[in-house]
Amino acid sequence: MALASAPLVAATLLSGCGSQGGPPTLTWYILPDNGGSEARARQCEDASGGAYQVRIEALPSTATAQREQMVRRLAARDSSIDLVSLDVVFTPEFANAGFLRPYTAEETSRLTAGMLPSPVETGMWDDQLFGLPYKSNTQLLWYRKSLADAAGVDPTSPTFTWDEMFKAAVGQNKKIAVQAQRYEGYMVWINALVLSAGGEVLKNVDAGRDAEPAMASPAGDKAAEIVGTIARSPAAPADLSNAAEEQARATFQSDAGMFMLNWPYVLAAARSAAEEGTLAQAVVDDIGWARYPRVQADRPSAPPLGGANLGIGAYSEHPDLAMQLVECINALPKATQYMLDEGEPSPYAASYDDPEIRAEYENADLIRESIAEGGPRPLTPFYTDISGAVTQTWHPPSSVTEQTPERTDQFMADVLAGRRLL
Structure with missing residues (x-):
């Protein structure tokens, strides 16, 4: 299995360097969607003023296959993984294994401001934030x-x-x-x-x-x-x-x-x-x-609590730029727009007061309440x-x-x- 995947890993490592003399290329592994993540990435790429480019890699459709691919790559210290979207249940495992760069206390305070507490809890391990809520969900x-x-x-x-x-x-x-x-x-x-x-x-x-x-x-x-x-x-x-x-x-x-x-x-x-x-x-x-x-x-x-968190790869060659990308793609307006485009609830409380959200979601208040009072699955590695x-x-x-x-x-x-x- 390792030999079969070696050419793919090598190609990924090479492509993550960016063109010679050009800005670094940050690779973001996303959970499959209908283009909402790609749109957020392009907006931030343009707003960076040439500081970085973003390459999107879609993970498999099932949570099990997503985990297997990322565990295999990160266990091999794959430096091409700058940013990864993880199902909420896998954040403790990846954090405990040393696969993710922890967010600092200052970053945590700034990036989670205005978010519902329950989604933030799913990104915590050992009293540190490793997975920033990207989208949330409930039943x-x-x-x-x-x-x-x-x-x-x-x-x-x-x-x-x-x-x-x-x-x-x-x-x-x-x-x-x-x-x-x-x-x-x-x-x-x-x-x-x-x-x-x-x-x-x-x-x-x-x-x-x-x-x-x-x-x-x-x-x-x-x-x-x-x-x-x-x-x-x-x-x-x-x-x-x-x-x-x-x-x-x-x-x-x-x-x-x-x-x-x-x-x-x-x-x-x-x-x-x-x-x-x-x-x-x-x-x-x-x-x-x-x-x-x-x-x-x-x-x-x-109520059940689902969603996805954003983790910065521990072996990324550009962690500071990855952090800039996280801050851009996960801003409140983009999370609100993603909810409109993809039907995936936002982790921000204020999204549910947005007039467009309320026009599209007659049950916006119920979704927000259910996420806020939702129960996570066991947060364990x-x-x-x-x-x-x-x-x-x-x-x-x-x-x-x-x-x-x-x-x-x-x-x-x-x-x-x-x-x-x-």
Whole structure:
């Protein structure tokens, strides 16, 4: 594998030097989008007055493949990586491995001013910022208004719970669309349930491999009850165990759909489908949204927290210029524009007061609130092991029982200790 990738790495190293006598070329590895990152890079390249050029390299489409590529390159001390966009769950791992240049205290204070605290938390490790929030994300509860009315429930009620949602869906003979394929989206659901119930997947995360698995708890038991009950009920879509975001959206938009947990992009996607003639406008008009459901009526939910952070490569030959690029591409106006162009929520609180955002996003306040009060997945350098242990023991969802949390803790502990492999 190393020999096969050597020519690619060599070509990357050479191209990162810039043309002879010209400005340095900064290479930014981005998560795939529809051109929004490229636009931000070109604006900053022009504004630099010739100080640098920017070359965009798109990472693979899945979080797992993104991580594998960057780990391989950075472990080889690849100096061509000036800037990298990382899924929020990988920042602690990359920081702990020494792959990222930490932001100074002054840079942290300046660059995070005006940002919502929860996204900033995902970029911290060992009391230092290694990943500056580039975009954020959260999940909302989506529902069909006509069916909720027929069932006599109000999903926008502050105390609306998973149990109420389940009873309403079964009573209407309709489906609850979630992500339960054995991948990161399933971990998002499980983690949100556990946090919403007042628990946590992992305690003492700062202890590294000695952190304490904590699924066997009243919160973990309730999460298992919700997952297993839905999966074994008529409210479960036929493709539940293979469902990712788009499969869930298809179910929700079908005649069988009633509820869905998914990211904010789904509303714009539904509107686009109606414009293209592939989805009835009546379906779009029937879509409502609310905060992530509660597990317990007397406890606020902890909506899932997603997004991406910007890290400066530890082996970059131009860290000061990379820092200038970060400051430019991540300014508030660009984050707001990115939300308009890409449908990816901004980490800045003020973005949600922008008139264009409010015109485009009727649920802007709800998105901001959900991000601000969202719950991160465990912030640990061993997150890949944690997520893998959870999704392996909780899949398929129909197999989840009251014994599952304890089995997960045992398996997670063995994986962390190196006694078992995923």
